Amino acid sequence: MSQTQVPEPLVTSEATHGEPLVSVENLTKHFPVRRGIIFQRQVAAVQAVQDVTFSIYPGETLGLVGESGCGKSTTARLIARLLNPTSGRIVFDGQDITKLSSRRMRPFRRDIQMIFQDPYASLNPRQSVGQIIGAPFAIHHTEGDTRKRVRDLMDRVGLNPEHYNRYPHEFSGGQRQRIGVARALALRPKLIICDEPVSALDVSIQAQILNLLEDLQDEFNLTYLFISHDLGVVRHISDRIAVMYLGHLVELATADELYERPRHPYTAALLSAVPKGRAGARVTNRIVLQGDVPSPVNPPSGCPFHPRCPKARLVGNGEVPENCRNELPPLGEVETNHVAACWYPLEPGEELERMAHA
Numbered sequence: 461m462s463q464t465q466v467p468e469p470l471v472t473s474e475a476t477h478g479e480p481l482v483s484v485e486n487l488t489k490h491f492p493v494r495r496g497i498i499f500q501r502q503v504a505a506v507q508a509v510q511d512v513t514f515s516i517y518p519g520e521t522l523g524l525v526g527e528s529g530c531g532k533s534t535t536a537r538l539i540a541r542l543l544n545p546t547s548g549r550i551v552f553d554g555q556d557i558t559k560l561s562s563r564r565m566r567p568f569r570r571d572i573q574m575i576f577q578d579p580y581a582s583l584n585p586r587q588s589v590g591q592i593i594g595a596p597f598a599i600h601h602t603e604g605d606t607r608k609r610v611r612d613l614m615d616r617v618g619l620n621p622e623h624y625n626r627y628p629h630e631f632s633g634g635q636r637q638r639i640g641v642a643r644a645l646a647l648r649p650k651l652i653i654c655d656e657p658v659s660a661l662d663v664s665i666q667a668q669i670l671n672l673l674e675d676l677q678d679e680f681n682l683t684y685l686f687i688s689h690d691l692g693v694v695r696h697i698s699d700r701i702a703v704m705y706l707g708h709l710v711e712l713a714t715a716d717e718l719y720e721r722p723r724h725p726y727t728a729a730l731l732s733a734v735p736k737g738r739a740g741a742r743v744t745n746r747i748v749l750q751g752d753v754p755s756p757v758n759p760p761s762g763c764p765f766h767p768r769c770p771k772a773r774l775v776g777n778g779e780v781p782e783n784c785r786n787e788l789p790p791l792g793e794v795e796t797n798h799v800a801a802c803w804y805p806l807e808p809g810e811e812l813e814r815m816a817h818a
Contacts, residue, residue: 475520475699482516487548510707521684523698531707573644577656579636583628590624596646613642634665706764713798723805725771
């Protein structure tokens, strides 16, 4: 059953203006599960991303949050065309890139770059820093003095250009991530997808990398898709925030609106888990969700969150309402500039603490 989508623009902020740089429309990705050694037959499918629709505007940062396994990284790889979607469309800079061949996709690779989570695994240990950062210039056959450009990039991201010939193992985690940032920046892309870029770093180093990303965005007019499970980090850097659960987009709002007035029960639960005193901390009592995230191979009918939803149990006096169990809620406007996919969204000012005891 497809999720009904609201026509764009769903949510705007001060950073959303003009035409979107990226539009994903009903994006879906299923991974087949096969059995058999010789004659493999498909017996099921992992529903990693299901009918996701959103846009990213030039110069903004869209945060994408959710628990591990909710489909965030798969969505990122679909947008970068590192994976092919099962269905749906991806429009980048006015061009439909959904079904482009590798050859026709090549020009777009310059404009879509990624910064990965692990700053060591994403770097070739057998290449020097100069070779790693200079690789995009070689791959795309750009003209100019590569060595000078690499040194300029190293200086811009806070690395010593004299370390041009050193190898990744000779750098700290934060320095290795700066190498990844320099490599992503090399071809002056329009979109950089940041896939949990600071989750493997110490808190003090996280702040340095986030500040670097913000400075680079202002300097080069970059657009970011910033993926993280850390809501404090996401609030610091994002203009708008999209929340995913079990492959579905369940809420989208501006950063301030989402943190001040979460409307989806899942978002409220995420915010309640932010340690008190950190950005995004909302309630004293943590909302502890019952059970585990359902398997994406066999997701629940109706609302994907209903087996764990404390608001549904409150509404049904201990029982989950029938529409939550059987009908997929559309992603609809719950108030101006704020959308959520929920049959019983939280009301502004509703006491979230009582959900902690539901």
